[in-house]
Amino acid sequence: MTRNLAFSSPFLLGFEEIERLFDRVSKTADGYPPYNIERIAGEGEPVRIVITLAVAGFDSNEIEVTLEENELTVGGRRNEDTARDYLHRGIAARQFQRTFVLADGMDVTGAELKDGLLSIELTRPEPARAVKRIPITSRG
Numbered sequence: 001m002t003r004n005l006a007f008s009s010p011f012l013l014g015f016e017e018i019e020r021l022f023d024r025v026s027k028t029a030d031g032y033p034p035y036n037i038e039r040i041a042g043e044g045e046p047v048r049i050v051i052t053l054a055v056a057g058f059d060s061n062e063i064e065v066t067l068e069e070n071e072l073t074v075g076g077r078r079n080e081d082t083a084r085d086y087l088h089r090g091i092a093a094r095q096f097q098r099t100f101v102l103a104d105g106m107d108v109t110g111a112e113l114k115d116g117l118l119s120i121e122l123t124r125p126e127p128a129r130a131v132k133r134i135p136i137t138s139r140g
Helices: 016-026
Strands: 035-040 047-054 063-068 071-076 096-101 107-114 117-124
Touching: 063 107, 063 117, 071 117
Parallel strands: none
Antiparallel strands: 035 047, 047 117, 063 071, 071 096, 107 117
16 A cells, blocks of 8 residues: 655655654654643744643652753653552543754743643744855856
């Protein structure tokens, strides 16, 4: 069976990596923890993006935020409290991992945990637009 690629146009050259990114991102089906992504644009400032994850019950030492190449990964692991005897346990203590693929040039500027919400701030500097003239050589 042949797959119709979104970037298979002959006018889109060198976008194979984006197609692979779409495949990888579409395979993340787990919805935990829930998250928001907010775009904050200020006049004369680079665009800021804030990713907020609902991580209620996790302490900052139980959460790890890492950036490797263009992948931002947020993971959490809680230690099981065996000293407690629960009659009902509705608050999950499960581990999680959520990965976000970042575009080139994105910069992670910080992370803050407050009131059960982990906020990770990123900036996207405005790319410099440049026109490059390509010299043409003659073979004769």
